Amino acid sequence: MTATAAPPRREAPAIPATAGRRRRVAAWIAIGLALLVVGGIGGAISAANQWAQRGALDPDSTGPAGTRAIAEILREHGVDVVVVRDRAAAADALATAEATLVLPDAPALSDDAVTALAEAAADVVLIEPRARTLDLLVAGSAPAGVAPDESVDPDCEVEDAVRAGALAPGGVYSAGDGTSPCYPAAGGFGLLVNPTDDGRVAAVDGRALFTNEHLADDGNAALAVNLMGRHALVVWYMPGAGDTDLADADPSLGELTPPWVSPVIVLLLVAGVAAGIWRGRRFGPLVAERLPVTVRASETTEGRARLYARASDPLHAADRLRIGALRRLATLLGLAANAAAPEIADAAAGRTGIDRRAVRGILLDETPRNDAELVALSTRLRDLEDAVRAAVRPERSPR
Incomplete structure (x- = not known):
C-alpha cells in the first residue's frame, strides 16, 4: 500500500514591517486625537456650567438669568x-x-x-x-x-x-x-x-x-x-466660591493617615509599573506556524463514522447526515443560512414536485433503527439532493 503525500501547505503572506509600523503609528495618532476631542468637549461643558452659574443675578451678564x-x-x-x-x-x-x-x-x-x-x-x-x-x-x-x-x-x-x-x-x-x-x-x-x-x-x-x-x-x-x-x-x-472666611475644620484623608502611607503607595505604584514593563507581553504581527501533521477531511469523517458504528447509535449518525443535507439544500434553494428545517423541506418538495410528506420523512421524521435503515436513509438523502440540484440547475445535473 502506497502512502499518499499530503498536499503542500501554502504559507500565509508575510506582512511588511513598514506596513505594520504605519498601522501602529496611525492607531496611536487616532487615540491621541480621540483624547484631545474628549478633553475639548469636557472643557467646553465645564466652561458652560461655570458661565451658567456666574450668570445668575450677575449684573455683568446679559443672559436671561442675568441682571x-x-x-x-x-x-x-x-x-x-x-x-x-x-x-x-x-x-x-x-x-x-x-x-x-x-x-x-x-x-x-x-x-x-x-x-x-x-x-x-x-x-x-x-x-x-x-x-x-x-x-x-x-x-x-x-x-x-x-x-x-x-x-x-x-x-x-x-x-x-x-x-x-x-x-x-x-x-x-x-x-x-x-x-x-x-x-x-x-x-x-x-x-x-x-x-x-x-x-x-x-x-x-x-x-x-x-x-x-x-x-x-x-x-x-x-x-x-x-x-x-x-x-x-x-x-x-457677587460672592465667588473662593471668597470665604470659613475655616475647614474637617481633617483631610492625608491628615488622618500615618505619614508612611503616602510613600508606600508611591512605591507600590512604581513597583507595579516596573513589573508591567518586565513581564508585559508585546504583541507583534501574526506568525504562521507549520503544523506537524495535516489531517484530511475524509479521514476525520471516516473516524467519526467508525465511532458512531461502534457506539451503535444510528440516530445520531442520521442527525449528522440530515444536518449536512439541510445545509446543502438551503444553499441550492437560495434560502437563508438560519432557515428552519420544515421550511427547507417544503421548499425542496415544491421545487421537485415530490410529495411533501415524503420529503419531510426523509429530512425530519424517519428514525433509523439499525445500520441498514441508516444506509437506506443516506441513499434517499443523496437522491433528494440530486433531484433538487437537477430542478435548480438542470444544465449541471448528471446525465
Missing part, C-alpha cells in the same frame, strides 16, 4: 453701580460713601462677615434671601413658599412699592416684628422692608422680578429702581 438690564437702568438714572466679587473689595467700596448693598445668597461667608457687610451699607437689598440671611438681617422672618403666577397689589404703606404698583412676587416670606410687608400672596409677602438705625433692609425674590427676562413685566423695573436707587452708589456684591 445687566437693571444695572444699566440705574446708571442711566445717575447711580454709580460698582460690581465687586470679593468681600474685601465690597468693604472698600462701601467705605467710600453712603451706598446700597445688593446682596445675593452668600453661603461661603460666615454670619459675622455677612453682618459686617450689611452694617457698612446704608441700605441693603437682599435679592436672593435665604433663611440664614433673613434671620440675620430681617429678624423673625423666614421663607414661606412661592406665590401663584399672578399680579398682586402692594397693599402696604411702603412708598417704593406703592409707586411700583402690582407685580407677581415669586417667592414669599413671613414677616417678623417691626417689618413692613408688601404684596401679600400664598400666606406670605413678596417684599419685606425692615428699618435700621441708618437705613433699611429690603428682601425680595430677585430671580422672579429683577432678572433680564422678567424686568419688563408689571412694575418690576420700577420696584428695582426704587429699592436700589436711594443712594448715589450701589455696591453689587
Whole structure:
C-alpha cells in the first residue's frame, strides 16, 4: 500500500514591517486625537456650567438669568453701580460713601462677615434671601413658599412699592416684628422692608422680578429702581466660591493617615509599573506556524463514522447526515443560512414536485433503527439532493 503525500501547505503572506509600523503609528495618532476631542468637549461643558452659574443675578451678564438690564437702568438714572466679587473689595467700596448693598445668597461667608457687610451699607437689598440671611438681617422672618403666577397689589404703606404698583412676587416670606410687608400672596409677602438705625433692609425674590427676562413685566423695573436707587452708589456684591472666611475644620484623608502611607503607595505604584514593563507581553504581527501533521477531511469523517458504528447509535449518525443535507439544500434553494428545517423541506418538495410528506420523512421524521435503515436513509438523502440540484440547475445535473 502506497502512502499518499499530503498536499503542500501554502504559507500565509508575510506582512511588511513598514506596513505594520504605519498601522501602529496611525492607531496611536487616532487615540491621541480621540483624547484631545474628549478633553475639548469636557472643557467646553465645564466652561458652560461655570458661565451658567456666574450668570445668575450677575449684573455683568446679559443672559436671561442675568441682571445687566437693571444695572444699566440705574446708571442711566445717575447711580454709580460698582460690581465687586470679593468681600474685601465690597468693604472698600462701601467705605467710600453712603451706598446700597445688593446682596445675593452668600453661603461661603460666615454670619459675622455677612453682618459686617450689611452694617457698612446704608441700605441693603437682599435679592436672593435665604433663611440664614433673613434671620440675620430681617429678624423673625423666614421663607414661606412661592406665590401663584399672578399680579398682586402692594397693599402696604411702603412708598417704593406703592409707586411700583402690582407685580407677581415669586417667592414669599413671613414677616417678623417691626417689618413692613408688601404684596401679600400664598400666606406670605413678596417684599419685606425692615428699618435700621441708618437705613433699611429690603428682601425680595430677585430671580422672579429683577432678572433680564422678567424686568419688563408689571412694575418690576420700577420696584428695582426704587429699592436700589436711594443712594448715589450701589455696591453689587457677587460672592465667588473662593471668597470665604470659613475655616475647614474637617481633617483631610492625608491628615488622618500615618505619614508612611503616602510613600508606600508611591512605591507600590512604581513597583507595579516596573513589573508591567518586565513581564508585559508585546504583541507583534501574526506568525504562521507549520503544523506537524495535516489531517484530511475524509479521514476525520471516516473516524467519526467508525465511532458512531461502534457506539451503535444510528440516530445520531442520521442527525449528522440530515444536518449536512439541510445545509446543502438551503444553499441550492437560495434560502437563508438560519432557515428552519420544515421550511427547507417544503421548499425542496415544491421545487421537485415530490410529495411533501415524503420529503419531510426523509429530512425530519424517519428514525433509523439499525445500520441498514441508516444506509437506506443516506441513499434517499443523496437522491433528494440530486433531484433538487437537477430542478435548480438542470444544465449541471448528471446525465
